Amino acid sequence: MIQTEIPVEFWQRHRLVPLSQENGRLTVGVDESTPIEVLEDVRLTLNKDVRPVRMSTEEIDDALRRLVLNTDAPAIEEDVDNVSVSLDASSDLMGDAAGAPVVRLINSMFLRAMQTGASDIHIEPFEEDTVVRMRIDGMLHETTRVPRSRHSQIAARLKVMSKLDLAESRRPQDGRLHVHSGERHIDVRLSTVPTLHGERLVMRLLEKNLELLSLEQVGMLNDTEVIINEILDHPYGLFLVTGPTGSGKTTTLYSVLDKLRSPDCNLITIEDPVEYRVAGVGQIQVNEKIGLTFASGLRSVLRQDPDVLMVGEIRDPETADIAIHAALTGHMVLSTLHTNDAPAAATRLVDLGVPSYLLSSCLVGVLAQRLVRKLCPECKRPTELTKNDTKRLGLREDLAGRTAYEPGGCEKCLQTGYRGRTGVFELMRVDEDLASLIARSEDARTLRTTARKHGMLSLMEDAARKVIQGVTSREEAMRVTKAI
Numbered sequence: 393m394i395q396t397e398i399p400v401e402f403w404q405r406h407r408l409v410p411l412s413q414e415n416g417r418l419t420v421g422v423d424e425s426t427p428i429e430v431l432e433d434v435r436l437t438l439n440k441d442v443r444p445v446r447m448s449t450e451e452i453d454d455a456l457r458r459l460v461l462n463t464d465a466p467a468i469e470e471d472v473d474n475v476s477v478s479l480d481a482s483s484d485l486m487g488d489a490a491g492a493p494v495v496r497l498i499n500s501m502f503l504r505a506m507q508t509g510a511s512d513i514h515i516e517p518f519e520e521d522t523v524v525r526m527r528i529d530g531m532l533h534e535t536t537r538v539p540r541s542r543h544s545q546i547a548a549r550l551k552v553m554s555k556l557d558l559a560e561s562r563r564p565q566d567g568r569l570h571v572h573s574g575e576r577h578i579d580v581r582l583s584t585v586p587t588l589h590g591e592r593l594v595m596r597l598l599e600k601n602l603e604l605l606s607l608e609q610v611g612m613l614n615d616t617e618v619i620i621n622e623i624l625d626h627p628y629g630l631f632l633v634t635g636p637t638g639s640g641k642t643t644t645l646y647s648v649l650d651k652l653r654s655p656d657c658n659l660i661t662i663e664d665p666v667e668y669r670v671a672g673v674g675q676i677q678v679n680e681k682i683g684l685t686f687a688s689g690l691r692s693v694l695r696q697d698p699d700v701l702m703v704g705e706i707r708d709p710e711t712a713d714i715a716i717h718a719a720l721t722g723h724m725v726l727s728t729l730h731t732n733d734a735p736a737a738a739t740r741l742v743d744l745g746v747p748s749y750l751l752s753s754c755l756v757g758v759l760a761q762r763l764v765r766k767l768c769p770e771c772k773r774p775t776e777l778t779k780n781d782t783k784r785l786g787l788r789e790d791l792a793g794r795t796a797y798e799p800g801g802c803e804k805c806l807q808t809g810y811r812g813r814t815g816v817f818e819l820m821r822v823d824e825d826l827a828s829l830i831a832r833s834e835d836a837r838t839l840r841t842t843a844r845k846h847g848m849l850s851l852m853e854d855a856a857r858k859v860i861q862g863v864t865s866r867e868e869a870m871r872v873t874k875a876i
Contacts, residue, residue, distance in 0.1 A: 406426070453807050514526070567581075569582065620648065623757040655672075660675075662678060770804050799867075
């Protein structure tokens, strides 16, 4: 694809794709519905011959998405100089004239990520060029390609900013930096790994000073929120939020923490990193280089007279043991765990060495979650649920014929049909029956069967409810929950 004098909004509106330009002729991608008059407008505007090439709907959608992401709008050019990175002047090895283009390239990369709401930036070297991709609403999108010759400069610049070893390119490294533009402040975690064609760099972007979201705002329906409130009424116990990396566990945990926040309650968190700044909460940043781990921090915090403890993640037997004993000695402990569903959390803790009889005495609830993309409200299109849809989503057959929605594509959603994400949840409240099963070290399948009998909705069922409400699409609900 190429950039032209015609604004990208025109190409979007008429679903045209400028593909290439050679010998005064412009090749344009079209579909079967493209009017000839529009092509004539392009010819007259650019004073070039126009050669139409047939493309499928999917090909046009993908090309338009990349065109939008690759467009350097004037606003971007004007704002790129306002993006700055926290960096010691003495260590800025790339701050000379030769490095200036690389500095602008990286700044524009960060700015585009902030404007599109990207959570990650991937910089991937290949044989001929370097591909930059961004994860937007959970999906990776290619945003640009840069000459392979620039890759070493980009890697060096980012490693300098993150205070990593410039001379070391044979082993993985991890670092951090801070980016801000205007009033927005972003903490960036950088990971590098050596590959065949150079160092692959991935950056996780964490926006500081975000407002805490309520449970309703993270996507929790009222009946689930009611049960959460009942669980939090316990004076002590262990409450877990589970799911894979990037599923919104920490955001939900902070929403729970916010419910417990009050002047007469001492709340302390141990995190890596601290993702939200919360007034009235003692927040501790893990620093393994000086020996401040989750386990050691948790052990010390217990001497700070806490009422509620939030542990960023239970990732080892020592942390699990201390968290369990804290919950048994009169504290409410909140934490996250990597499991596929809610019942598997109990078996995972037993695998980490927690005695089942102790776990059954303190575990009060487990919330499993995933993130689904929300349909763009500007372009979503109505459709009907078929009998096959109800079967796939686990819905009643009588809901066949009910109105649902499918993705469209517009400028505001970058032609994806989706904008933003929301949570789908599976909440297991540990009652006497489940506690008895946990004490007997029953497997996750048995726990699930009992929890379902007691009213637990699965992740797919919660996703299906959001399909009925028009929040997400059938395809998105299946994509996120089908493997669970």
